Amino acid sequence: MSEPLPAYPVASATAATITLADGQELTDGMASWWCAIHGYNVAELNEAAAAQLEKMSHVMFGGLTHEPAVELGKRLVDISPQGLNRVFLADSGSVSVEVAMKMAVQYQQARAKRGRTKFLTFRGGYHGDTTGPMSVCDPEGGMHSLFNGFLPVHRFFRKPPPGFTAPMEEAYLEELRMFFADYAHTAAAFICEPVVQGAGGMYFYNPDYLSVLKSLCEEHGLLLIFDEIATGFGRTGKLFAAGHAGLTPDILCLGKALTGGYLTLAATLCTDQVAEVIGRSQAKVLMHGPTFMANPLACAIACASIDLLLRSNWAERITLLSKHLALHLRPAAQLPLVKDVRVLGGIGVIETHRPVRVAEIQAFFVAQGVWIRPFGRLIYLMPPYVVTEAEVEKLCSVMVAACGRVEFFAGEK
Numbered sequence: 225m226s227e228p229l230p231a232y233p234v235a236s237a238t239a240a241t242i243t244l245a246d247g248q249e250l251t252d253g254m255a256s257w258w259c260a261i262h263g264y265n266v267a268e269l270n271e272a273a274a275a276q277l278e279k280m281s282h283v284m285f286g287g288l289t290h291e292p293a294v295e296l297g298k299r300l301v302d303i304s305p306q307g308l309n310r311v312f313l314a315d316s317g318s319v320s321v322e323v324a325m326k327m328a329v330q331y332q333q334a335r336a337k338r339g340r341t342k343f344l345t346f347r348g349g350y351h352g353d354t355t356g357p358m359s360v361c362d363p364e365g366g367m368h369s370l371f372n373g374f375l376p377v378h379r380f381f382r383k384p385p386p387g388f389t390a391p392m393e394e395a396y397l398e399e400l401r402m403f404f405a406d407y408a409h410t411a412a413a414f415i416c417e418p419v420v421q422g423a424g425g426m427y428f429y430n431p432d433y434l435s436v437l438k439s440l441c442e443e444h445g446l447l448l449i450f451d452e453i454a455t456g457f458g459r460t461g462k463l464f465a466a467g468h469a470g471l472t473p474d475i476l477c478l479g480k481a482l483t484g485g486y487l488t489l490a491a492t493l494c495t496d497q498v499a500e501v502i503g504r505s506q507a508k509v510l511m512h513g514p515t516f517m518a519n520p521l522a523c524a525i526a527c528a529s530i531d532l533l534l535r536s537n538w539a540e541r542i543t544l545l546s547k548h549l550a551l552h553l554r555p556a557a558q559l560p561l562v563k564d565v566r567v568l569g570g571i572g573v574i575e576t577h578r579p580v581r582v583a584e585i586q587a588f589f590v591a592q593g594v595w596i597r598p599f600g601r602l603i604y605l606m607p608p609y610v611v612t613e614a615e616v617e618k619l620c621s622v623m624v625a626a627c628g629r630v631e632f633f634a635g636e637k
């Protein structure tokens with residue numbers, strides 16, 4: 225870093241409040257990059273962590289197994305889309321995507337489709353920062369040019385037209401079918417973030433496109449991978465975004481909110497069929513085994529987090545949060561610097577015409593007592609589900625105020 229932006233030292237955090245070292249309190253609009261869904265310092269999660277620490281914080285997961293992993297596996301199979309019965313536990317979202325990609329390649333190899341090593345995906349996606357995921361991130365917004373020559377080259381198709389409720393465009397579908405006709409025979413899988421593209425642009429599209437993708441994948445012998453690392457555990461109003469389309473992908477990646485934001489843990493789920501084909505391969509097993517696979521401490525907290533979520537009227541909460549975000553962000557739509565205001569589930573987005581000046585707008589937010597971290601032309605909220613309406617109103621009004629001030633935006637795009 226040659227020109228580091230300021231960083232604010234944090235002393236503690238509770239519920240939806242982050243307390244800085246100098247005593248200032250910030251209302252949290254980010255859930256720490258979308259993972260702290262229950263807020264901070266959550267009694268149930270603290271207890272689960274403490275109880276597990278007394279037993280063991282870690283043992284290797286080769287030749288040994290333990291209750292927290294077994295319990296977490298059961299819960300994930302129970303709550304995820306019907307048919308995803310196999311669970312691989314990994315140590316971060318990016319690694320769960322690596323695992324999903326390796327599953328798809330091994331699956332095709334086992335079916336003697338060795339040439340199928342490419343991936344198809346939408347432009348505008350984000351799947352993580354390690355090599356495999358980076359190679360399927362948006363080629364312009366991602367790091368492709370920086371790592372050109374190092375990254376494997378995959379096939380990108382224009383993302384679906386915008387709007388969760390926008391009608392399907394037949395011309396788009398026709399092009400998508402042609403894209404499959406051209407490239408599917410080289411590909412192991414299609415990977416995408418269902419319904420909401422997160423870090424790639426906080427972008428929403430009609431879930432019906434996913435049903436078309438699913439049938440195209442079936443027709444062409446590709447697996448369908450949903451990366452629900454951002455959308456999983458209720459954020460979009462369904463427990464999983466796949467639920468908006470009522471379908472089951474072949475492989476599903478989960479992370480971020482899995483432990484309620486306490487520890488790094490991720491999961492890659494797949495169908496029996498995918499697992500059985502890989503099991504019949506020469507290797508007989510999925511070739512991946514991280515040191516901290518199924519870390520007991522993280523698994524115990526993840527179980528407690530899922531139990532807490534399921535007990536919490538999460539669906540009603542998200543419906544209300546959505547209503548409040550829409551109501552209190554609405555005034556931004558009138559502002560000349562604002563291009564679009566959109567809300568889906570617990571996600572509220574203001575897209576501006578010009579990029580934000582992060583250091584300046586961040587200092588304003590902190591001075592106003594909120595924690596919001598914009599990027600590019602996007603100022604957004606993904607708060608913990610426990611925020612009160614008053615807190616949502618405060619977050620939104622500060623965001624709207626910032627969008628009225630030209631000094632927080634760069635000159636030209």
Ligand SMILES: *Cc1c(COP(=O)(O)O)cnc(C)c1O
Nearest residue numbers: 316317318350351352422453454
């Ligand atoms: C955050 C994110 C990842 C990467 O997860 P890490 O835990 O940061 O490695 C992958 N895909 C999506 C959709 C994400 O939002």
